[in-house]
Amino acid sequence: MLSTLAIANYRSLRSLTLPLGRLNLVTGANGSGKSNLYRALRLLAETANGGVVNALAREGGLSSTLWAGPEKITRRMQTGEIPIQGTKRTEPVALKLGFASEDFGYAIDLGMPPPIPPSAFSLDPEIKREAIWAGPFLRSSNVLVDRRGPMVRVRDGRSWRVVAEHLSAYESMFTQIADPERAPEVMALRESIRGWRFYDHFRSDMDAPARWSQLGTRTPVLSHDGRDLAAAWQTIREIGDVQALDEAVDDAFPGACVSVTTSDDRFGLMFRQHGLLRPLSSAELSDGTLRYLLWIAALHTPRPPPLMVLNEPETSLHPDLLPALARLIVKASKRSQLWVVSHAPRLIAALESVPDCHTVALEKDLSQTRIIGQGQLDEPAWYWPER
Structure with missing residues (x-):
């Protein structure tokens, strides 16, 4: 450290x-x-x-x-x-x-x-x-x-x-x-x-790679742009903390669950939420939902780094998601040293409520x-x- x-x-x-x-x-x-x-x-x-x-x-x-x-x-x-x-x-x-x-x-x-x-x-x-x-x-x-x-x-x-x-x-x-x-x-x-590990620009636009199925291999470390989100999610399910992964989804989106589909070595992500008759593919998700799922995958890596740096992780997220993001970050800091750059008052307040948070x-x-x-x-x- x-x-x-x-x-x-x-x-x-x-x-x-x-x-x-x-x-x-x-x-x-x-x-x-x-x-x-x-x-x-x-x-x-x-x-x-x-x-x-x-x-x-x-x-x-x-x-x-x-x-x-x-x-x-x-x-x-x-x-x-x-x-x-x-x-x-x-x-x-x-x-x-x-x-x-x-x-x-x-x-x-x-x-x-x-x-x-x-x-x-x-x-x-x-x-x-x-x-x-x-x-x-x-x-x-x-x-x-x-x-x-x-x-x-x-x-x-x-x-x-x-x-x-x-x-x-x-x-x-x-x-x-x-x-x-x-x-x-x-x-x-x-x-x-x-x-x-540095994360500073997860794409969530309609052409973002994370929205579309990709060829997948075991991915213990999510890429900087999130293109291998589905493969990283499946890797966590097989060799990571599955319970923590599911709890992180439920904490931000109560009653929701995420699954991974595979077809001809291509991996895709499906998001099922209470009240919907069918799951949504990653291409259909809002920018904020997709970006939050990317943060869940990044912070639940089965290969925790000695240092993880998050630059303005609140980008594109609704303010109501920021307390859940803070809890996600605090849990990840138990396995890696975390560095968070932010100017979102609600995220800052949530993190500063933790005794171990060192504010600069x-x-x-x-x-x-x-x-x-x-x-x-x-x-x-x-x-x-x-x-």
């Missing part, structure tokens, strides 16, 4: 360190930075999938994603005595992402390549530092794997062992030295991050995203690896 998340110089997240619990609720007004926090976490996950530089390129490159304000905001700027203005840069360009978990901590520092030798890819960011450590925060004594530029060394007792000297500047060490013998910590952490309320202050009520003494201890 992640205990701390840290981001520096990513869009409005100039410097943010937040504690995490098993069930995390991220809220805030429009423009407060909820989406930036979500995207930063997705970017961090890309380090283990070999695509962190490509992910930055899709966002416009490092120059577009860096904090756009001044390097330092003085007290006189904060009080309004002088306007917000740029100053001469004294620190190198750096976008930093990191987290600490129950087992390991990890941090990555991305910057610009040197101007020499010239290259057509001079705007591609480089990985300047990476580090893996044991414990809640980085110290010189608990570093296990240390990367500086192209060289990686691994702690070997009281000394260090160099395991690579020519790493590509645009690829994380997760994709280059993850080896169970040379660097087992890299391998273990990479596989853990690869298990993170965001606000903007001089264009910086901050956590409401968090003072300097409330921040978890965090230290970035130096270049």
Whole structure:
């Protein structure tokens, strides 16, 4: 389970360190930075999938994603005595992402390549530092794997062992030295991050794949767009918690039940509700009903991930369904660490009524995203690896 998340110089997240619990609720007004926090976490996950530089390129490159304000905001700027203005840069360009978990901590520092030798890819960011450590925060004594530029060394007792000297500047060490013998910590952490699951856009329009029968195989993990809903539902019925699945349907739609049809290896979903003489196919369901069934399938996965992130799960749902969705999320948090981004008051209230819910309320202050009520003494201890 992640205990701390840290981001520096990513869009409005100039410097943010937040504690995490098993069930995390991220809220805030429009423009407060909820989406930036979500995207930063997705970017961090890309380090283990070999695509962190490509992910930055899709966002416009490092120059577009860096904090756009001044390097330092003085007290006189904060009080309004002088306007917000740029100053001469004294620190190198750096976008930093990191987290600490129950087992390991990890941090990555991305910057610009040197101007020499010239290259057509001079705007591609480089990985300047990476580090893996044991414990809640980085110290010189608990570093296990240390990367500086192209060289990686691994702690070997009281000394260090160099395991690579020519790493590509645009690829994380997760994709280059993850080896169970040379660097087992890299391998273990990479596989853990690869298990993170993000759901942010279930389609429910009339052309949505979830509305139509699909070729199906055993599906313990619902796809990000929900195209394999029927196969995932049948997988839960065969190897998952069938009782919890049926109870989730009845909680949201009293008296209703869902069944799966198969024909020539194609799977379809049928929804039977009290008062109807025939079941409805997924093609006939309302957007809200279909989307809710997708959430039931995602949150009852027989293969719970270490971290599941739900971005605005209330989209297209009727407000009366939100308390049931909150109960669904709370039950899923018993098996996985949950991260929910929402601005629906009814869902927020339902989740916050749970004692274990950790709320992260965001606000903007001089264009910086901050956590409401968090003072300097409330921040978890965090230290970035130096270049």
